Amino acid sequence: MSERRLSVDLPLAYHAGAAIEGMERRPLPPYAPETLAFLADLSRLLLADSACRTFPDIAAFGYWCRPANLDRLAQAFAGPRQRIGRGLALHIAPANVPVNFAFTLAFGMLAGNANIVRVPEQPKEQTLILCAALRQLFATPAHARIAAMNRVVGYPRDDAITAALSACCNARVLWGGDRTIAHLRQLPMPARCVEIAFADRYSLCMLDAASVAASDAAVLDRLAEDFYNDAYLLDQNACSSPHLVIWLGDEASAAQAQERFWPALAGVVRRKYPLGAVQAVDKLSDLCRIALELPAAVGSTRHGNDIYRIRLAALAPAVEKQRGRHGLFLEYVSPTPDCLETIVDEKYQTLSCFGVDRENLAQMIVDRGLLGIDRIVPVGRALDIGPVWDGYDIVATLSRIVATQ
Known part of the structure; x- marks a missing residue:
């Protein structure tokens, strides 16, 4: 040879x-x-x-x-x-x-x-x-x-x-x-x-607001655990960990779902995630930086030091440049998944979902010729690497x- x-x-x-x-x-x-x-x-x-x-x-x-x-x-x-x-x-x-x-x-x-x-x-x-x-x-x-x-x-x-x-x-x-x-x-x-x-790469999560709001306690707890695994196990460092959360529904249904989901997640974080002083400072610094750099950022909510949320009034191209660490998430409310067409380019890798038909999303990506999103997975499976990647x-x-x- x-x-x-x-x-x-x-x-x-x-x-x-x-x-x-x-x-x-x-x-x-x-x-x-x-x-x-x-x-x-x-x-x-x-x-x-x-x-x-x-x-x-x-x-x-x-x-x-x-x-x-x-x-x-x-x-x-x-x-x-x-x-x-x-x-x-x-x-x-x-x-x-x-x-x-x-x-x-x-x-x-x-x-x-x-x-x-x-x-x-x-x-x-x-x-x-x-x-x-x-x-x-x-x-x-x-x-x-x-x-x-x-x-x-x-x-x-x-x-x-x-x-x-x-x-x-x-x-x-x-x-x-x-x-x-x-x-x-x-x-x-x-x-x-x-x-x-x-x-x-950049990854995001899509949650159907009505499905989250209607979930019983066991389903909600499982969803919070699964989201924690996707985001916190690797400090949002993995290319498939979510940085942006899109809520499908109107503002009222999204608010109802958020009032259930984020406190449930905060409970998991408090039990499992050892947040150090340096990480807390980094997260606060990122929050301030994104507020200055992203015109669409119109407000923020903190759940202690466990979760920082930045509310977006619009999705603009290059939002993927704003990445969270240690539990910092952007969130946006949209009535349909069509909003993906505004932002998705070749940087986007994984879309994790709850209450959303993944096959329909895949078909939309193909039909509209989007350059990004290679994986659509249930929440909790974002880090599941495989030979198709x-x-x-x-x-x-x-x-x-x-x-x-």
């Missing part, structure tokens, strides 16, 4: 896997039995570990790797054509979502590739826990092939190292902000190397077709 040599001399910190020079780079078919067996064992290892269960994001990843879920994904992906991984995939994982590196590694594995995943130089605790689990499984003879194909590494932000790795790869997966992506894209890669870039079928993109005629 003709392939560029990976240099063992690169100053890499190995979090999982041996030196890159000895990597097995021959690809497997997508959803290969070896891959599914490895991820199934990883799921069992994580879900049985009490330390892992203390981190909801690790538990969610372990749950996602369950055999039942992967079998469902494999069946959905299956087709009449032969496919195989592209070879070596280089992944640059983001710093703001610690478990993301494990998902991008899993996607690369499921596509059949050998993978080098770069994690931040100072990894979070979740990253260290997951890498320890990977090392444990890599050391077992049953997973020798998967161990030979995969590495998790760390190194400082160094273009020379990233360029050296890029020169050897058949696919490159970039996660980060717009500036980071633009910078990394300047680093050359082989002519046939494919690239997927996951840059800054940002409008890409990642496993399909990271594998190739072997055609016969």
Whole structure:
């Protein structure tokens, strides 16, 4: 096999896997039995570990790797054509979502590739826990092939190292902000190397006011818990966490729904969210900044330090530049979903909904040719990452077709 040599001399910190020079780079078919067996064992290892269960994001990843879920994904992906991984995939994982590196590694594995995943130089605790689990499984003879194909590494932000790795790869997966992506894209890669870039995105939530107002206590509590998970688990840092809440209905019905929903959410936040002094100051600073920068902001409501709400009189383009942190939300009342047409561009990723027909929303996006919104999910599912993300079928993109005629 003709392939560029990976240099063992690169100053890499190995979090999982041996030196890159000895990597097995021959690809497997997508959803290969070896891959599914490895991820199934990883799921069992994580879900049985009490330390892992203390981190909801690790538990969610372990749950996602369950055999039942992967079998469902494999069946959905299956087709009449032969496919195989592209070879070596280089992944640059983001710093703001610690478990993301494990998902991008899993996607690369499921596509059949050998993978080098770069994690931040100072990894979070979740990253260290997951890498320890990977090392444990890599050391077992049953997973020798998967161990030979995969590495998790760390190194400082160094273009020379990233360029050296890029020169050897058949696919490159970039996660980060717009500036980071633009910078990394300047680093050359082989002519046939494919690239997927996951840059800054903006997400929102749409709540049907009448449905919220009519909900019984159990449904309302569940809705508040689900919204909390979407927004607060990652401090609204995830690209799929909501920053804007659109209430469908008239002003009177929206006010009635708001009087129920926000206090219910505040109760969940008080129980679960440890708001520090620095976070509280940041949130207040953001509130003041948005009030100055956004002409449509006509008022605000605070539920202690748990929730800040900024009321909008209109939706204007570029509202996505105003992002909340630690529980700061913009909100707007609209009689119909048509208001989306005013603001949605390619920046918009996830629309989470309650009491709204998601299929009708998807049809509206297609019929009106909107450039954004790639996912429409129930409230509580905003953070559920999968192999179809940002409008890409990642496993399909990271594998190739072997055609016969």
